[in-house]
Amino acid sequence: MVGTPVTPASKMIQRTPSTTPGGGTRVREEKILVTVRVRPLSRREQALYDLIAWDCPDDHTILFKNPNQERPATSYKFDKVFDPSCSTLKVYEEGAKNVALSALTGINATIFAYGQTSSGKTYTMRGITENAVTDIFEHIKNTQERAFVLKVSALEIYNESVIDLLNRESGHLRLLDDPERGVIVEKLVEEVVKDINHLRHLIGICEAQRQVGETSLNDKSSRSHQIIRLTVESSLREKSGCVKSFLASLNLVDLAGSERASQTNADGARFKEGSHINRSLLTLTTVIRKLSGGKRSGHVPYRDSKLTRILQPSLGGNARTAIICTMSPALSHVEQTRNTLSFATSAKEVTNNAQINMVVSDKKLVKHLQKEVERLEAELRSPEPSSASYLQSLLIEKNLQIEQMEREMKELKRQRDHAQSQLEQEKTARKEQKGTNQYGPSGQVARQSMVRQSVTSTDPSMLVQEIRKLEQRQRQLGEEANRALEILHKDVASHTLGNQATAETIAKMLSDIKDMQEVSTFAGEIVNGEKVNAASLKEEITRLNSHESTIASLERKLDNVQKSIDMLVSSLATTEDTPNYKVQSKKKIFPFALSNSSSMQNIIRSPCSPLTSSGGVVDNEIENRVPENSNALFCSNSLSRPSETTPLKSGKNGNSTPSREVTPASASNSVNVKKMQRMFKNAAEENIRSIRAYVTELKERVAKLQYQKQLLVCQVLELEANEAETTETETMDQSPMPWHLVFDDQRKQIIMLWHLCHVSIIHRTQFYLLFRGEPGDQIYLEVELRRLTWLEQHLAELGNASPALLGDEPASSVSSSIKALRQEREYLAKRVNSKLTVDEREMLYVKWEIPPGGKQRRLQLVNKLWTDPLNMQHVKESAEIVAKLVGFCESGEHVSKEMFELNFANPCDKKTWMGWNLISNLLNL
Numbered sequence: 001m002v003g004t005p006v007t008p009a010s011k012m013i014q015r016t017p018s019t020t021p022g023g024g025t026r027v028r029e030e031k032i033l034v035t036v037r038v039r040p041l042s043r044r045e046q047a048l049y050d051l052i053a054w055d056c057p058d059d060h061t062i063l064f065k066n067p068n069q070e071r072p073a074t075s076y077k078f079d080k081v082f083d084p085s086c087s088t089l090k091v092y093e094e095g096a097k098n099v100a101l102s103a104l105t106g107i108n109a110t111i112f113a114y115g116q117t118s119s120g121k122t123y124t125m126r127g128i129t130e131n132a133v134t135d136i137f138e139h140i141k142n143t144q145e146r147a148f149v150l151k152v153s154a155l156e157i158y159n160e161s162v163i164d165l166l167n168r169e170s171g172h173l174r175l176l177d178d179p180e181r182g183v184i185v186e187k188l189v190e191e192v193v194k195d196i197n198h199l200r201h202l203i204g205i206c207e208a209q210r211q212v213g214e215t216s217l218n219d220k221s222s223r224s225h226q227i228i229r230l231t232v233e234s235s236l237r238e239k240s241g242c243v244k245s246f247l248a249s250l251n252l253v254d255l256a257g258s259e260r261a262s263q264t265n266a267d268g269a270r271f272k273e274g275s276h277i278n279r280s281l282l283t284l285t286t287v288i289r290k291l292s293g294g295k296r297s298g299h300v301p302y303r304d305s306k307l308t309r310i311l312q313p314s315l316g317g318n319a320r321t322a323i324i325c326t327m328s329p330a331l332s333h334v335e336q337t338r339n340t341l342s343f344a345t346s347a348k349e350v351t352n353n354a355q356i357n358m359v360v361s362d363k364k365l366v367k368h369l370q371k372e373v374e375r376l377e378a379e380l381r382s383p384e385p386s387s388a389s390y391l392q393s394l395l396i397e398k399n400l401q402i403e404q405m406e407r408e409m410k411e412l413k414r415q416r417d418h419a420q421s422q423l424e425q426e427k428t429a430r431k432e433q434k435g436t437n438q439y440g441p442s443g444q445v446a447r448q449s450m451v452r453q454s455v456t457s458t459d460p461s462m463l464v465q466e467i468r469k470l471e472q473r474q475r476q477l478g479e480e481a482n483r484a485l486e487i488l489h490k491d492v493a494s495h496t497l498g499n500q501a502t503a504e505t506i507a508k509m510l511s512d513i514k515d516m517q518e519v520s521t522f523a524g525e526i527v528n529g530e531k532v533n534a535a536s537l538k539e540e541i542t543r544l545n546s547h548e549s550t551i552a553s554l555e556r557k558l559d560n561v562q563k564s565i566d567m568l569v570s571s572l573a574t575t576e577d578t579p580n581y582k583v584q585s586k587k588k589i590f591p592f593a594l595s596n597s598s599s600m601q602n603i604i605r606s607p608c609s610p611l612t613s614s615g616g617v618v619d620n621e622i623e624n625r626v627p628e629n630s631n632a633l634f635c636s637n638s639l640s641r642p643s644e645t646t647p648l649k650s651g652k653n654g655n656s657t658p659s660r661e662v663t664p665a666s667a668s669n670s671v672n673v674k675k676m677q678r679m680f681k682n683a684a685e686e687n688i689r690s691i692r693a694y695v696t697e698l699k700e701r702v703a704k705l706q707y708q709k710q711l712l713v714c715q716v717l718e719l720e721a722n723e724a725e726t727t728e729t730e731t732m733d734q735s736p737m738p739w740h741l742v743f744d745d746q747r748k749q750i751i752m753l754w755h756l757c758h759v760s761i762i763h764r765t766q767f768y769l770l771f772r773g774e775p776g777d778q779i780y781l782e783v784e785l786r787r788l789t790w791l792e793q794h795l796a797e798l799g800n801a802s803p804a805l806l807g808d809e810p811a812s813s814v815s816s817s818i819k820a821l822r823q824e825r826e827y828l829a830k831r832v833n834s835k836l837t838v839d840e841r842e843m844l845y846v847k848w849e850i851p852p853g854g855k856q857r858r859l860q861l862v863n864k865l866w867t868d869p870l871n872m873q874h875v876k877e878s879a880e881i882v883a884k885l886v887g888f889c890e891s892g893e894h895v896s897k898e899m900f901e902l903n904f905a906n907p908c909d910k911k912t913w914m915g916w917n918l919i920s921n922l923l924n925l
């Protein structure tokens, strides 16, 4: 019996290096296992008093005991020698088992018994077969990982004919040579073994079908060679995916016994049988001897008998072979026994080349290919050359990542909310500390934060630099104004008409000019006298406060000059005689021809500067030749040396001062004096107008400077305040906001403050239309916002103040501002008919829901304008209507933003809008 768990495979490792399915085919040379079994003396032999001629001194040696002491004993050594006492099981286990079970691992195996007739071949092979079958099924039972298919076929070679023992009716079978499978028996039945009993049953059939005959030596002498072939195919279970199988055959061969006719007394059929037996056995012996000769040199006569043809693979081929030589110990059979042992001795030298036989079954191959096709199709359908399980694992991994990210986002949101909450708490605490009434109810905290944002982001030294730049520009403006006034003075002085009022005007202008020169000098001294130092910021602020009056003074002087010019023009107009002369003189005389009234350089260069590029200069050169001995008061050098062009010099004799237009001949000719006077008057008029325009521009520029300066002052104040209370909260507020967002927010706040402070809707309109969010608008919005914020606070403290018509009075009542606003609306209502067409009016009435046929529809319309500060569409449409009514759009001229302050005044009200001087006063600057 096969002892489990020792499998045949494990046993085989000792003899064959590779027995693992799928491990590849490995070939190992192996000698035929040759053992000798000595049976006991038979009854027949014992009856004849036959002698035992053989001895088994050990398991490997058989020794011939020569009764004739004169001859030496002959010994034979084999792989195993079984004495008569040995059981068939021992013979199986030690002489056949390993070879037999090799078939379970894909190695062909052949076990056959060779010996004289009646030596015990059939007896031994029955036992070997039975044990092998038992072990095979035991192995199958213990090897569940593999599926086994066992088939059985059986044949006999009788008289050199192949007969199917499982189907004797098939007659004599042919042997075919297959290129791959070798010699095959045509039409040999191969039964699939269901179980061990089935196999036993089939084997029993074979024995029953075998030719047996009685001889003198054996009552049941086998008269044929019998081959029972067990084919074992085994493979791993299907789920493993392995398609290869072990396929091997186990040949259990019971040869017919060699015999001597003289011994067997065979005749007739037995003799014939014996002849065939002996012939085939002779071939077998020849083959063995050939094979045992080494190197397989020479011809091996396999084909000389069907037995050797069929057993060819087992004889020096792809099989493990075990030969059990059976023998009788009787002295009477010693010659036959010697032949057997001689055969056995030869067989020991035969080397086989057994290898594991692997096959791929068609069925398994088809299944395997089908699965492979399905797998490939699935891969083709999938986006990546990955298996579904891999994709699934990827999906799981991504889901985990998403969940992780969601958790992180949730945590970040929580932290953000917490930070915002803390920030709000700190803001609230700060607001409570500073007092909630400081900035009123209109979102001043946010506004403060926004303003501080721009302030705190500015370096103090930068602010000082900006202030200095403004002062420098202011000083330059003052100098330009002085030069303009000097030129004007010379012009006027050179055309003195003897008018007392004019003389007084000129005198006043001279005084103003002197004052302005002082202002200019003062500003210059400041700039030159101090060093820019961020550390002295507070001193800068103090100095700026003192300069505020300087700027105001400069503006007042300019206003005075303006009035003087107006008076001068008025006086000149009264003396004009010839209305058409202006046209003529314009062409001939244009001493102050200004190609651009805003350009001070043109004023300085006119009229005789070589740098002048106007065509008038060419005309002057032709028609207004300068006398060689004349004093050219209006030459360019007069501007470069202003001290030489004094008013006294130009007007001391009451006549017109000789100019480049006046020839010596004309000066002496009194006939032309009147004409020249008119000409000069007209020229003066033109020049004065030019100067006036220039002065107006100067005022505008000063206003702009004041705007900028005031903003800087405010920023400095903020900065100063922030120095003492810089907190973490403010640091967070310093993060810059996009300008467009700041603009939108500030404009909304401004609109609300306009509404709360009852600011002029004309002012609102102009501001709204003028500042639409350009980067340069920032300064105006911040100033406006700061101004309104202060006003709102201030009015709240006063309780009844209104900025609408404050003018120079800082504490007007709210009722008066509302009244002023009402007057403004009444003024605008009167302009509805003149500024809007009938269709426009009707459309507006419908749109603004003014009932038809009602009284004062125009006033109803205007009263609805600028009344909803939270509705930006309302604000926009209100501004558009007011702009039409005021005429902002019809003048055709571009209203510069720098002139905005000048236009703050109500067109119907000559009162000056409260300027920055007032703001400065209110801020205690």
Ligand SMILES: Nc1ncnc2c1ncn2[C@@H]1O[C@H](COP(=O)(O)OP(=O)(O)OP(=O)(O)O)[C@@H](O)[C@H]1O
Residues within 6 Å of the ligand: 038, 039, 040, 042, 115, 116, 117, 118, 119, 120, 121, 122, 123, 124, 218, 220, 221, 222, 223, 255, 256, 257, 258, 326
């Ligand atoms: N080892 C043995 N122990 C006991 N009896 C044996 C043994 N071997 C053989 N016999 C007996 O010897 C007789 C002949 O045996 P067997 O038929 O097996 O010889 P054989 O070699 O097959 O003869 P043949 O070639 O004529 O068929 C049988 O009666 C058998 O029972």
